[in-house]
Amino acid sequence: MKLNERARGLGVGISLFALVILVFFVSLFMGRYAIEPATVITILLSAVNDALPFSLVDIPQTWPDVMNTVILRIRLPRICAAMLVGAGLAVSGASFQGLFRNPLVSPSILGVAAGAGFGAALGILLSDSTVAVQFLAFVFGIISVTATYMLSRVYKTTTTTLVLVLSGIIVGAFFTALISLAKYVADPDEELPAIVFWLMGSLADVSTGDLFWVATTIIAGSIVLLLIRWRINILAMGEDEAKSLGVNTRMMTGVIIVSATFITAAAVCIAGLVGWVGLVVPHIARMLVGPDYKKILPVSIMIGAAYLLAVDDIARTLTTAEIPLGILTAIIGAPVFAYLLRFRKVGWE
Amino acid sequence: MILEVSDAAFSYDGERMIFEDISLTIGKNECLCILGPNGTGKSTLIKCLVGLMPLLHGSILLNGHEIGELSRADIAKQIAYVPQGHQVVFPFPVQEYVLMGRSPHISLFSSPGEEDRKIAEDAIDTVGITHLAKRPVSEISGGELQLVLIARALAQQPEVMILDEPTSHLDFGNQVRVLRLIEKLAHEGIAIIMSSHFPDHSFIIPQRVAIMKDCRFIAVGDADMVITPANLQRAYGIDVTVTHVEEVGRLICVPSACRQEK
Numbered sequence: 001m002k003l004n005e006r007a008r009g010l011g012v013g014i015s016l017f018a019l020v021i022l023v024f025f026v027s028l029f030m031g032r033y034a035i036e037p038a039t040v041i042t043i044l045l046s047a048v049n050d051a052l053p054f055s056l057v058d059i060p061q062t063w064p065d066v067m068n069t070v071i072l073r074i075r076l077p078r079i080c081a082a083m084l085v086g087a088g089l090a091v092s093g094a095s096f097q098g099l100f101r102n103p104l105v106s107p108s109i110l111g112v113a114a115g116a117g118f119g120a121a122l123g124i125l126l127s128d129s130t131v132a133v134q135f136l137a138f139v140f141g142i143i144s145v146t147a148t149y150m151l152s153r154v155y156k157t158t159t160t161t162l163v164l165v166l167s168g169i170i171v172g173a174f175f176t177a178l179i180s181l182a183k184y185v186a187d188p189d190e191e192l193p194a195i196v197f198w199l200m201g202s203l204a205d206v207s208t209g210d211l212f213w214v215a216t217t218i219i220a221g222s223i224v225l226l227l228i229r230w231r232i233n234i235l236a237m238g239e240d241e242a243k244s245l246g247v248n249t250r251m252m253t254g255v256i257i258v259s260a261t262f263i264t265a266a267a268v269c270i271a272g273l274v275g276w277v278g279l280v281v282p283h284i285a286r287m288l289v290g291p292d293y294k295k296i297l298p299v300s301i302m303i304g305a306a307y308l309l310a311v312d313d314i315a316r317t318l319t320t321a322e323i324p325l326g327i328l329t330a331i332i333g334a335p336v337f338a339y340l341l342r343f344r345k346v347g348w349e
Numbered sequence: 350m351i352l353e354v355s356d357a358a359f360s361y362d363g364e365r366m367i368f369e370d371i372s373l374t375i376g377k378n379e380c381l382c383i384l385g386p387n388g389t390g391k392s393t394l395i396k397c398l399v400g401l402m403p404l405l406h407g408s409i410l411l412n413g414h415e416i417g418e419l420s421r422a423d424i425a426k427q428i429a430y431v432p433q434g435h436q437v438v439f440p441f442p443v444q445e446y447v448l449m450g451r452s453p454h455i456s457l458f459s460s461p462g463e464e465d466r467k468i469a470e471d472a473i474d475t476v477g478i479t480h481l482a483k484r485p486v487s488e489i490s491g492g493e494l495q496l497v498l499i500a501r502a503l504a505q506q507p508e509v510m511i512l513d514e515p516t517s518h519l520d521f522g523n524q525v526r527v528l529r530l531i532e533k534l535a536h537e538g539i540a541i542i543m544s545s546h547f548p549d550h551s552f553i554i555p556q557r558v559a560i561m562k563d564c565r566f567i568a569v570g571d572a573d574m575v576i577t578p579a580n581l582q583r584a585y586g587i588d589v590t591v592t593h594v595e596e597v598g599r600l601i602c603v604p605s606a607c608r609q610e611k
Contacts, residue, residue: 101438230460234452236439241432244399245505246425246453291439294460 009295012288016302020083023306027079027313032320033070039063043071073208078316079309080215081206085267086277086308088218090300092260093278094285095225098232098293099256100161103286107264107278110168110257114175115144116268121182121195130205133198134269140175141265147171149257160239160253201272201326203312214266221263224255225297232256232293276329277308280337287340307333350374350410351427351508351540352398357407359390359397367393368564371407375509380531380541382551382572385561386585391544392433394561395513398542399430412508425453429502431512435494440485443497447473450504465504472503476530492523499530510534512543516550528554548576548589549602560584576602 028044029037046059047068092107100109108114119140123133151167152160179199186192225232234242235252242249267274281304282296289295308325311332315323358369368390375381383391396402398409400416409416411427429450441449450472451465461469473482476496481489486497495515502510515531516524524547532554535541545551551558551572558576559569562584568575581589581602588605 098439103438227458230455231452231457233439233441233445234449237449238436240396240401241430241435243401243421244425244428244430244432245449246422248421286439291441292445 009289012295012299013302016299016306020302020306020309023309023313024079024083027082027309028071028075030313030317031070031075032317033066035063035067035070039067040071043068047072077208077211078203078206078312081203081211081270082309082312083305084211084215084218085203085271085274086281086304086306087301088222088263088267088304089274089278089308090281090285090304091222091225091297092263094282094293094296094300095232095256095260096278097282098236099253100165101236101238103283104279105165106275107260108172108275109165110148110261111144111171111175112141112261112264113268113273113275114172114179115147116141116265117199117273118144118175118178118182120198120269120272121179121186124191124194124198125182125186130210134210137269138265141268142261144171144175145257145261145265160249164253164257197324198272199326200324201274201329202315202322202324203271204316204322206270210270214270217266218263221259221266222301224259225263228252228255229293229297232297233291236293272324272326274308274326274329276333277304280333281307283337284340350376351412352542353410354398355408355410357394357397357409358405359393359402360405363405366405366564368561370565373559373566373569375540375542377508377538377540378535380535380554380556381543381559382556383542383544383559383561384546384548384551384576384584385544389561390564391561392513395430395511395542395544399428399511400424401430422453425505425507427507428509428511429505429507431495431498431502431510431515433513433517434491435498437487437494440487442483442485443478443489443500444469444473444482446486446497447500447504450501453505468506469500469504472500475503475533476500492519492527495519495523495527496530499527499534503534507539509540509542512541514544514546516545516547524550525553548581551576552600552602573600576600 028040029035042059043063046061049056049059089107093105096105096107096109097103116137119136119138120133122140123136126132148164148167148171151170152163155163183192183195186195231247231252234245234247235249237245239249264278282300284303285296285299289299308329311328312325314332315325315328352375354374355372357371359367361367371394373381383394385391393402397404400419400421403417411419411424416424448461448465448469451461451469455461455465473479476499478493478496478500481493481497486494489497499512499515512531515527519527528550531541531543556572557570558572559566560575560580561567567583568580576591578589578591589602590605591600591602593599594601
């Protein structure tokens with residue numbers, strides 16, 4: 001029986017990993033500029049070969065340079081960004097659901113999305129530079145969660161997590177109002193549409209340069225969460241019980257909030273507001289592997305990566321114009337989730 | 350002495366005392382039951398004993414160390430806490446749930462290994478819920494959940510187990526079963542502190558009794574010395590009969606209330 005369970009977990013893990021790889025390659029093949037799959041693979045191999053300090057094989061370039069640009073400069077960074085953002089939102093959402101003992105929690109519960117949205121709007125009002133917009137989105141995401149945390153420390157109660165959620169709602173409402181203010185004062189021809197489209201989310205402007213530090217942040221945060229993932233189970237028992245089981249709850253809460261916030265802020269600052277992924281992917285993970293966070297976190301990462309990548313493929317290829325990512329995640333995700341709910345085993349009470 | 354409490358007092362706001370002048374000691378194989386009416390601060394006292402809340406003054410020594418100076422993990426290796434109830438959010442299977450009792454013995458970045466699983470399994474066997482091991486905690490009864498919580502506490506391999514009203518919310522039969530289990534654990538060397546609403550239970554298993562009223566202990570000692578009509582009248586404000594029943598072979602304690610005829 002125990003062996004069966006392990007085999008099942010391993011089976012789920014391997015299938016999901018294969019799925020991620022599959023979606024990755026399919027995404028590389030897809031796009032308006034048609035390139036043969038064989039050529040795509042050769043271009044990739046050649047790039048890997050060039051990156052190595054010694055040359056393994058000699059791959060003569062038989063394709064035009066523009067294909068190099070399309071694959072390595074446009075599709076690859078965007079694909080990596082989609083996977084990182086999807087995985088990051090899913091892993092932080094899953095961690096927050098455990099921490100707050102509530103399966104309806106999303107990564108933005110502490111106000112990071114509202115803060116980042118305002119930061120981006122401010123960036124658009126103040127400058128034309130994408131870097132400034134990203135930077136302000138990231139910084140304001142962090143600022144808003146810091147504000148939430150400080151606010152929650154003002155109230156002296158024993159139910160810390162509840163007060164955190166309440167503080168998150170307060171800070172979120174404040175920054176949402178500031179976003180509206182930014183829209184109100186924005187120039188309606190240029191800035192206002194920019195703000196609106198940013199808030200809908202998109203990966204169209206991702207470049208290799210942004211990717212490096214976003215990837216570093218998301219991967220580092222995810223590693224921390226993965227390392228402590230068994231302990232999230234104990235936090236999910238409730239604060240008093242976790243304490244009585246020897247867990248330093250204040251430290252653990254801090255570590256989870258900081259990791260998840262940095263991950264989400266990094267994801268939001270390149271992708272805009274992409275909802276639904278952080279809320280629903282952990283549920284699908286729970287349906288597959290049960291309530292144990294030791295399994296939920298890695299499974300969420302893989303599902304999140306595959307899901308957002310697939311959605312982003314649709315966003316960039318379905319019509320000649322880009323469809324905002326935040327719209328599609330819900331339009332596709334909501335019916336899929338509703339369908340999955342039919343199979344009852346939701347994994348929470 | 351494993352646990353030594355002297356002159357303990359607690360208050361939320363520094364003005365209204367929840368309890369004060371509390372002193373008690375407990376050692377290996379001992380079982381102490383705290384009785385008292387609703388709202389006398391039994392649960393708060395228990396939370397302080399587990400180190401969940403700091404005392405206003407006084408001291409709690411755990412094997413000679415002040416509890417407030419120990420880390421959470423150090424406390425949890427020595428004291429296990431069985432809460433009054435548990436709100437189930439995520440439906441872990443019973444065996445995974447009990448396994449969480451190993452948490453204080455596992456380093457921050459690890460998860461339980463084979464040995465921890467073995468210890469959790471043993472705890473499940475000791476408590477007698479082997480047949481529930483695979484069931485999700487959301488699908489078992491309140492009485493079974495109480496046993497699961499005790500098994501989890503047992504998996505901590507503690508020296509002291511502190512149980513908050515372990516017999517409340519249980520049916521007639523399960524109350525006695527849980528008491529027998531507590532007796533067995535005390536016999537195996539674990540020091541037990543529990544709170545209860547049933548004075549009669551203290552005649553079923555051997556235990557010392559402390560009666561709490563208006564924030565302090567009004568009587569402490571062996572059950573037959575402390576559970577007297579006078580003490581219970583003072584604690585609960587009702588008349589109580591304590592009498593020996595031949596067929597049962599022990600003292601029993603019942604309210605001296607009759608059916609009121611019109």
